[in-house]
Amino acid sequence: MDHISALRNVEEALRAFENGEADLATTQRRVQSVLQSYATEFEAEERRPYRAHGEAPADGVVVVAPDVETAKTRVLELTDAESSSFDVEPL
Template identity: 45%
Template sequence: MDRIAALRQIEDALADLEAGETDLADCERQVRATVRTFATEFDGDLAAYRADDGAVVVAASEREARERVRELTDAEAPTVEKLD
């Protein structure tokens, strides 16, 4: 999924919420699913990594992912795994 497609899906979820066609919980689920799909479908040098605390970051390597998780969560030695 490219950025434009992700933004369109998020816009659709917000429009449904504004129109009363969905509730906030469903809108949040749709947005979260869109962002997760976007984050796990990178092409090229970037990939999504999930830390043991649940944080998901985008990085070029496992080492870079650990560093980003450390910066975001103050974790001392996070464990990360690449998402497929």
């Protein structure tokens, strides 16, 4: 899924919510689904998505980075997981 398609899908979900065609929980699921699809299909020449596996709060965090070390650094910065043990792997 490309960037423009992801934005359109999010806009559609928000429009349905605003028009009363969907409740908040449904809208959240739709937006999360779009984001998850976008993240797992993300394609860039010098970056890729990585998922952290290990102890909380890092476990399951997905970041985009050019390499494993940068991905680990980004997970640490986003989660304050200094005392957590985790690894990252490409999606």
